[in-house]
Amino acid sequence: MLEESAKIDGRDVSREQLLKYVEDFARLYEIERMQRKALEAANEKLQQEIGERKRLQDELIQSEARYRSLFEDSSDAIYVSSRDGILVDANDSFLALLGYERDEIIETSVLKIWADPAARSVFQEQVEATGSLHDFEARFRRKDGAVVDCIVSATVRKGRDGSILGYHGIVRDVSEEKRRREILELARRMQALAHMAGGIAHEIRNPLAISSSAAQLLVNDNIPRHLRKECAEKIVTGISRASLIIENLLTFARPLSEYATKEIDLVGVISNTLEVVTATAVGQHIELAFQPGLEHVMLPANAELLHRVFLNLFLNAFAAMPNGGKLLVIVDANTSEATVTVTDSGHGISEEQLSSIFDPFFSGFTASRGIGLGLSVACYLVVQHGGTIHVDSTVADGTTFRVKLPLGSSSP
């Protein structure tokens, strides 16, 4: 039973007041208990968050360590540079590639390692254009002065605002590959030279054989008069053929710049060349058809050399028609180039041989007999004039050569 009154802290309090104290106390206690529970929940959540953050931080550290290890241990040379050309970081492979100690090169200008500093501007322009760059060929200078051929694959580094901070990339030393390629190229050239030397020897030995044998026959006093004359003619023929081969060979050694060029009429050159071969064509039962689409086609060229181009093409076509046929020559032009199409109805050229017919001394094709090197000379001279020459052929159906020559500043 509760007393009617009681003393609390020396003060008299009534029963009602006491009851109110008890109620207040119970209410405050409940509030405190709720707050404590809320605090405990918040604390637990905080602890969880702290744990999560720690886990993420550990993962980040591990990830960084992994990437650092990838960077450091990579056998590829990796670097990071700033846009203004400071080497920010590089791995050991990069340092080894260029022969520097870390403190000699990090935080210094990258320009000292570019063999051609201007090449860095080209690199920057290209990498910034697309954001990344693959297999950029670069030459770097090692600390000892030696130059190494490398390829660089790089990516642009950007700040949060999108501005370019610099680049990071991988550098691969391709000196050895390049050296191997050069050796292969040299071997290929030596092979071509051997092929050419063999070809020259073969071509010149034939006329030499003719002259030499005829001369040795002449030495014999007992040969009849008509044979003596024939032998003398064969000696002259052999010498002329050998001279022509040498003349054609020299064509390759003499650039167009050594010949006088001027505005000439292509239609006129072809017309003259056709006149030269008309007698041969008649003798071989070959019909000549000329279709100049225009009266004149003016272009900058050397008339004598173009005459040789078409003479070689026409004689080549004749050789493909030993039993007669038809040679059609068409000249056409647009605003930039002239096209001459030379079509014969001869035996054609097999697909296998087509790719080699412009090679000097191509051994499977001797249609140029008597002219020597005919098609390769024609091709060379057309290219010297800035033109192109293409061939289409079907075995047993005939061959078409298409020569395109630039008109220069003239118009048709």
Add this chain to the structure above:
Amino acid sequence: MTKILIADDDPEIRDLLKKTLTRRGCEIISAADGQEAVAMARDQKPELIIMDIIMPGAINGIEATRILKADAQIDCPKIMILTGKGGAQGLDEAASAGADAFFSKPFSPLELLRKIDEILA
């Protein structure tokens, strides 16, 4: 009369060889490429073929020699390679194809005749 086939794409060479050998009393037939040479050898059975290496067409002189030497249907004639393709390579190719002799251009007609006598002896 000894029948000799001259296989060379150069008409001047064919003509000179013909003149040289006819004066010696040989009967001369000639072919301008490897294919023609093989056909004529099978058809006309010469005793000797004087064969150039580099000739136009599908088969050159070396291949023609190999075909004829491997042909069991014919009594293969002697084959002399006469070529401007001198040096060890030409000689090796000729030997591996089974040629009986190798002669380089330019040639001395007298030495050629001596060589022919030697082969046909």
